[in-house]
Amino acid sequence: SQKIEQNSEALNIQEGKTATLTCNYTNYSPAYLQWYRQDPGRGPVFLLLIRENEKEKRKERLKVTFDTTLKQSLFHITASQPADSATYLCALQRSYGQNFVFGPGTRLSVLP
């Protein structure tokens, strides 16, 4: 069956370090992969999209990689700040127009 896993339920890192979050999937061939941020009591907010033919995408301090051979996406936050503390969700879309399937999320805490 299709499965999406995110490396750990919670991740604690020190301010200024690079946070790396992992999204692994099985029995799935997504054409698109997205990362969202969710703060407590709020809806998810879109961060980055990467397509299956793209290896890497960057936006300010954020970087996403997509390895369709390993069936894995890595999400990096460089020079992390306490304000980056939130839950990060990956979402896979099989093809254009199809519904997204979300991973369980990783709760990131950046410690001052």
Added chain:
Amino acid sequence: DTAVSQTPKYLVTQMGNDKSIKCEQNLGHDTMYWYKQDSKKFLKIMFSYNNKELIINETVPNRFSPKSPDKAHLNLHINSLELGDSAVYFCASSHTGTSGTEQYFGPGTRLTVT
């Protein structure tokens, strides 16, 4: 201005009741969604609605029915509420012309069934 809004934000009701959650988006999007996020924080698609075409997740009980009076609104009606329906429900919207379909989420409605 709020892009995707939902009402109410909190809803507490008893088993067996019927309730509705309203959603409105002012982004001009043509696709709207309902998601359920349970206590374990899994976010699962319930419905998507595009140009009057409804795509239903097969695991959703038929007690749940979406109603879309126009492209800017997608309401969720729930009949005969059960304890297991307690969750946070999110409305979202997107523009199908956008490759990859970036979604904009509402603030959520926390439903508690007692």
